Amino acid sequence: MTIDLLSNGRLELGLGAGWLADEYQAIGLTMDSPGRRIDRLERVVQAAKAYSQNGVVAINNEDITWQEFEGLPKPVSQPHPPIMIGGGSPRVLRLAGREANIVSLNFNNRKGVIGPDGISTSTASETLRKIQWVREGAGERFDELELEIGAYFTFVTDNAQPIVEGFAQNFGSTPEEMRKHPHALFGSATEICDELEARREEYGISYITVGETNMESFAPVVAALQGR
Structure with missing residues (x-):
C-alpha cells in the first residue's frame, strides 16, 4: 500500500492464482492443485481488502x-486500491466477478505452460463464455x-496481412479468426481504433494492455482514441 500512497492513489493491485509451472520450479515451490491455488487467491483478496480497514484485523487460516x-500506511484509494483479478477458468472468473474491481480476461492456462492451448481457449466465442462466468x-x-x-x-502496421497469415498458420487458425482474436491487434492505427471500438461494443472490454515492446508503436493508437 506504500506504492498507492507514493503514487497518490494510482495503484491497481493485480492478483491471480499462479499458473506458470516454471516459476514454481525456479523458486523451489511445489505447484499446488488449481483448487488449492484458487482457495489461496480468495484468501489473499480478502486480506488485501481487510488491510485497508481502520483498526486492527485478525485473520487465521491455512x-x-x-x-x-x-x-x-493506509491507502489513498478507498475503500481500497482497485483490485484486478486475472484468469481464464470458470472458478477464477466467478471469483473475480464477485470480488474484483477490474477483471482481466486471460488464457485458460490449465497446462501450466505457454503454448497453442492458450490461443484455443481465448477465441472470440471462448471470451464470451468467460464474460458469462464473470456475470x-x-x-x-x-x-x-x-x-x-x-x-x-500487437502489430501497428499498414501491411498486416503477411503477419496475420503467419500467426494463423502457426496457431492452426484462419487469418480472419486471427484478426478477430481478442488478444491480437493487427493493422494501422485507424484500423486498430475501429477494432477496439467494435470489441468494446461486443464484449464490454474498455481496458487494453499492450507490452512494453509495443509502447512506442501503439502511441498513435492511444492518441487517435482520445475523445472516441
Missing part, C-alpha cells in the same frame, strides 16, 4: 495469520466492473 494487525459471479454488480484484456499479439 495461508494467512494476522493477530491484532493494522495495515499501515455469474458478479450478479447485480456486473456493470460496476471494468473488463481488461491483454493484447499479446
Whole structure:
C-alpha cells in the first residue's frame, strides 16, 4: 500500500492464482492443485481488502495469520486500491466477478505452460463464455466492473496481412479468426481504433494492455482514441 500512497492513489493491485509451472520450479515451490491455488487467491483478496480497514484485523487460516494487525500506511484509494483479478477458468472468473474491481480476461492456462492451448481457449466465442462466468459471479454488480484484456499479439502496421497469415498458420487458425482474436491487434492505427471500438461494443472490454515492446508503436493508437 506504500506504492498507492507514493503514487497518490494510482495503484491497481493485480492478483491471480499462479499458473506458470516454471516459476514454481525456479523458486523451489511445489505447484499446488488449481483448487488449492484458487482457495489461496480468495484468501489473499480478502486480506488485501481487510488491510485497508481502520483498526486492527485478525485473520487465521491455512495461508494467512494476522493477530491484532493494522495495515499501515493506509491507502489513498478507498475503500481500497482497485483490485484486478486475472484468469481464464470458470472458478477464477466467478471469483473475480464477485470480488474484483477490474477483471482481466486471460488464457485458460490449465497446462501450466505457454503454448497453442492458450490461443484455443481465448477465441472470440471462448471470451464470451468467460464474460458469462464473470456475470455469474458478479450478479447485480456486473456493470460496476471494468473488463481488461491483454493484447499479446500487437502489430501497428499498414501491411498486416503477411503477419496475420503467419500467426494463423502457426496457431492452426484462419487469418480472419486471427484478426478477430481478442488478444491480437493487427493493422494501422485507424484500423486498430475501429477494432477496439467494435470489441468494446461486443464484449464490454474498455481496458487494453499492450507490452512494453509495443509502447512506442501503439502511441498513435492511444492518441487517435482520445475523445472516441
